Amino acid sequence: MHVVITGGAGFIGKKLASALLARGALETASGRQAIDRLTLFDVTQAEGMPDDDRVHAMAGNITDLAEVHKAIRDDVDGVFHLAAIVSANAEEDFDLGMRVNVEGTRNVLEACRALPRPARLVFASSVAVYGGDMPDVLDDGTILTPQTSYGAQKAIGELLLNDYSRKGFVDGRALRLPTIVVRPGRPNRAASTFASSIIREPLAGQEAICPVGRDAAMYILSPRRVVDALIRAFELPADALGMTRMLTLPGITVSIGEMVDALEEVAGERVAARVRWEPDPMIQKIVAGWPTAFDARRARAMGFEADRDFAEIIRAHIEDELGGIVS
């Protein structure tokens, strides 16, 4: 089978690619199929991928339907649609967010619709679809009143995916992802980027600024778990999802104080002391508007799992990204 990952040069895209290559096959509607070809579609050519004949990096513009058709060509059986403009960037540049997050998603759906047989499509949505006045604990029955353009654009993507699936154009599944921590690499333009920085930078021997107080809480999932979840979502039978293809993933709710305490527990006082507390009222306000507690029993019943605790997330980061070595 031929699988396409949009956003394939991003960090989740590359981790997903490695996991798919190691796994070698995916369950589909017609049984288990070997992955013969894996296309990593992104705005830039994916770099640093394992030397593997199955992998093909392709640079292209997701807002151009013709280019999306070139990636999602007739032999494609499955698509992971991860490409997106992240939250702070979509808020700053409304038109760019609309183009990539709405029109780009529509292009992926249209390309799938044109396939000779309906493909499975996993769409990375976000808990940012929630917002505004919310109950203390949210679930899949909570209404969506997003208060960011990113959240609104992801909610539109979900509605499109659901309707394209209902019409039989594609067999879609949308996962509402918690904030992914610890992201490797450099800070990005998501408002949540500090949550990874305050763990990643101290572990690498650098200072990091924490713009929110110890009490601020976040709903979190690790890179390892998100890759597992994307694959699990792909392999779910279509009727497991019922009338709605949207699913909020289980995560853990952690305060920033607990995160830094866990850093001290795992890596020692010297490392945790590299976090500098410099509250930024704007970031504090954004973070305070995020939902922090979900009852994800629907996803749990389908086998999706959260991390056990934040220390486990830090240890996995040290293993996966630092070769087990803390600076």
Add this chain to the structure above:
Amino acid sequence: MHVVITGGAGFIGKKLASALLARGALETASGRQAIDRLTLFDVTQAEGMPDDDRVHAMAGNITDLAEVHKAIRDDVDGVFHLAAIVSANAEEDFDLGMRVNVEGTRNVLEACRALPRPARLVFASSVAVYGGDMPDVLDDGTILTPQTSYGAQKAIGELLLNDYSRKGFVDGRALRLPTIVVRPGRPNRAASTFASSIIREPLAGQEAICPVGRDAAMYILSPRRVVDALIRAFELPADALGMTRMLTLPGITVSIGEMVDALEEVAGERVAARVRWEPDPMIQKIVAGWPTAFDARRARAMGFEADRDFAEIIRAHIEDELGGIVS
């Protein structure tokens, strides 16, 4: 002030236009303003409008942004966006529905965004945004899991309107309309069209086929009330709506049996006998999927009102459309 009605050649558009001309002014953010110019934008030139210097009919394609800009030009202060592809038509022709209901709505929002000062925009959404497994009584906190392309497209329009409003590009308000009964004129391509036919045709001396049983129920609003509601929505202060610009209108829940009984009460046995019961399983299934009971207390608190009963709706139709005369 200059007001634009998209879908201005449709029956609600024309009734709204007449009501606005009679009223002569609208409350706006900067006080009460006289209506100097009223543009009726539609795919065909609006016909049968009163001879009034303020009225300008304009034919144009809502899926073409340049044409929408011509209607929503720099002096525009208010827009009523009613243009849409109706339910059964949007289900049959998915691409047409996407173009008009999604891209057309986006064009209206973009044209408003380009105005020198933010306009008020009233968007006709629909209770079709609800669907699937629903509670017995719905309210503004019920999640949207539309099971038709029309419903999904209206839900996308709402998300866009809400985000454009949050960004300050437009001052939008979306009304989720119940099924409008009695529609004048000819049957249209909405699956609900029979609900008007079984009243309108018998009153005009013709037989009408009822494709559902007496027990089927619908959530209904009259043309008079919908016009009142559109104007009330326009005049609401922006802060009345809070974090979400969407509002489900109060309506009345009536069974088809009660509708025909009311027809007999108002117009006599001879007229009611013109309804022929010929159940159509496909229509029955669609109608059974529609929500029938809403708790619209949020809209009621803002002064929106439902009809008193179905007999009142029939009497209003006889007055407004038949000059008081039943055939």
